[in-house]
Amino acid sequence: MPIWLDDLLLNFFSLEIIREAWPILLQGLWQTVLLSLLVVPLGLAGGVMLAVFSTVRTPWVRWPLMVWVDLFRALPPLVLLVFVYAGLPFAGIEVNAWTAVAIGFFLNTGAYYGEILRAGIESVPAGQSEAARSLGLSRLRTMRLVVLPQAVRNVLPDLVSNTLEVVKLTSIASVVALPELLFQARQAQSVTYNATPIMVAAIAYVLLLWPLVRLVSRLENRQIAGKR
Secondary structure (H helix, E strand, C coil): CCHHHHHHHHHHCCHHHHHHHHHHHHHHHHHHHHHHHHHHHHHHHHHHHHHHHCCCCCHHHHHHHHHHHHHHHHCCHHHHHHHHHHHHHHHCCCCCHHHHHHHHHHHHHHHHHHHHHHHHHHHCCHHHHHHHHHCCCCHHHHHHHHHHHHHHHHCHHHHHHHHHHHHHHHHHHHHHCCCCHHHHHHHHHHHHCCCHHHHHHHHHHHHHHHHHHHHHHHHHHHHHHHHC
């Protein structure tokens, strides 16, 4: 075996270090899964609320909503997370790591999901809402039963793609000492002085997210085929 290949395997794919670090890496992977199951629904819920409010044309609702969305899309999520975790205690609000992550992701990812869903709502012909209202449905029921299902279908590839980014973004939870996958990999690396734990974490992310990547591609291809 060439020396360079032997060095590569030793420093990036050491089986001995994988065996030693695997228990804490597995714990980190589980935390990443739990984080994803928390922040994705929160972001979607926030996005739905913002998208629904965006249909209100009253200036006192529209302009504050625009400022809200622009602010939390422009603010780096890492800065937002640190501010929530370290800044709220100065206002007398104590939050733990999980609560800080929940609030930070709700604000940041909710803004992105909201813009995607807003575009989906605007893609639904106005006649759909008018027809539903003429049948006696309230504005809220029209939005829930007629407009939103079509809006979600129209922007489904974008929603899944954004979800993919949200799952990857959970790695920033390490800044508040939440032991997700990347945090545990860095801890193992600092002890072993070897990059193998980081490589294992990278492979775990690929395996975890590959189904979503393929789903995005399939939805995009289906959407393109439907427009032909």
